[in-house]
Amino acid sequence: MSETLQQLGLVPFFTQQLALLGVPESRLARVVSVQRSHSTVAGEAGRCTVELSLALQQSAAIDRPTVGDWVVLDATLSRIEQVLERKSLFKRMAAGREAQMQPIAANIDVLFLLSSCNEEFKESRLERYLALCLEAGAMPVIVLTKADLAEDAQGYVQRARRVRAGVPVEMVDARDPATLDGVRAWIDASTTAALVGSSGVGKSTLLNALAGSSVAATGGIREQDKKGRHTTTHRELHPLPGGGLLIDVPGMRELRVADVEQSLEEVFDDVEKLARHCQFQNCQHLAEPGCAVKQAIEENRLDARRLANYQKLCRENALATESLAQKHARERDFGKMVKAVKRLKSRE
Numbered sequence: 001m002s003e004t005l006q007q008l009g010l011v012p013f014f015t016q017q018l019a020l021l022g023v024p025e026s027r028l029a030r031v032v033s034v035q036r037s038h039s040t041v042a043g044e045a046g047r048c049t050v051e052l053s054l055a056l057q058q059s060a061a062i063d064r065p066t067v068g069d070w071v072v073l074d075a076t077l078s079r080i081e082q083v084l085e086r087k088s089l090f091k092r093m094a095a096g097r098e099a100q101m102q103p104i105a106a107n108i109d110v111l112f113l114l115s116s117c118n119e120e121f122k123e124s125r126l127e128r129y130l131a132l133c134l135e136a137g138a139m140p141v142i143v144l145t146k147a148d149l150a151e152d153a154q155g156y157v158q159r160a161r162r163v164r165a166g167v168p169v170e171m172v173d174a175r176d177p178a179t180l181d182g183v184r185a186w187i188d189a190s191t192t193a194a195l196v197g198s199s200g201v202g203k204s205t206l207l208n209a210l211a212g213s214s215v216a217a218t219g220g221i222r223e224q225d226k227k228g229r230h231t232t233t234h235r236e237l238h239p240l241p242g243g244g245l246l247i248d249v250p251g252m253r254e255l256r257v258a259d260v261e262q263s264l265e266e267v268f269d270d271v272e273k274l275a276r277h278c279q280f281q282n283c284q285h286l287a288e289p290g291c292a293v294k295q296a297i298e299e300n301r302l303d304a305r306r307l308a309n310y311q312k313l314c315r316e317n318a319l320a321t322e323s324l325a326q327k328h329a330r331e332r333d334f335g336k337m338v339k340a341v342k343r344l345k346s347r348e
């Protein structure tokens, strides 16, 4: 299967960069998937497996190509030389000890935040995803799957609507293409969308239904707690037959936030609005007198869970942002030291 660059989602934002670099479109490609030692890209010449240039291999994780990236290949089309500036980037704090950001999907227009109409549904998880989505610069759409299994699917819709006013909520049976018009409406010919959500919510099932064929494996969930079995193991970009592209992302156990302060304020703008009426400008909404936020909770105008999650995400964000800053400072110091040593050596 060979797609045109337009079918792969090419828009002027990237052709302009290419023109500035003076590189022909034959060397432009889009990253379809990333494996440990190589990546699969799609371009005018079809799909091929490529390596990273040495410079990219040595660059920070966040600067290395990720699924959805537009990249410049070398003349032999076997190596990625450069990653074009991204229009949007969904990223998280990487799991593990080292403080660094991990790119999840690049150049996405729409992010479908999937949650099931069962025990898996948690407002707090959606709030976390929403903050990451706004930070990414993508349009969020909450998709409630397994509406067919729920006695009160509308109840879940209402809960989802309260997560953040204005964020669209779609309800589907991901196995049934007849229920997908609401989701389809968000994807046009040049749209790149991505599917995120816990394992087992039906991301790959939804992809297959939109693609009209079985392009990704799906798996059952554990009956007792409705948890998925991590069926999808890698991220992949799939062109849809009706136009547009969809990135399937495996369910991630940990989606830590960093650098999302502004997006958190945006997601929790109802809390922020209340906080303006607190007696103290720096009120932490703990036990201060004249706290408008606490009062709203007492009067059932605000959910105590929502405030607790906001505070939890703020703490997590502050810690992560701080450790990223410390790491950058260490790297800067190390860079300075290396330069100083080189200067001394050259004097000798």
Ligand SMILES: Nc1nc2c(ncn2[C@@H]2O[C@H](COP(=O)(O)OP(=O)(O)OP(=O)(O)O)[C@@H](O)[C@H]2O)c(=O)[nH]1
Pocket: 145, 146, 147, 148, 149, 172, 173, 174, 175, 197, 198, 199, 200, 201, 202, 203, 204, 205, 206, 217, 218, 219, 220, 221, 228, 229, 230, 231, 232, 233, 249, 250, 251, 252
């Ligand atoms: N009844 C019903 N079942 C669904 C729906 N969506 C998904 N399923 C089922 O839920 C199970 C998990 O679906 P997957 O598509 O594999 O889930 P996933 O989100 O891709 O999971 P990971 O790849 O593990 O992250 C499968 O058995 C699907 O058939 C739905 O809307 N209704």
Ligand SMILES: [Mg+2]
Pocket: 203, 204, 205, 217, 218, 231, 232, 248, 249, 250, 251
């Ligand atoms: Mg899957």
Ligand SMILES: [Zn+2]
Pocket: 275, 278, 279, 283, 284, 285, 286, 288, 290, 291, 292, 293, 294
């Ligand atoms: Zn307060």
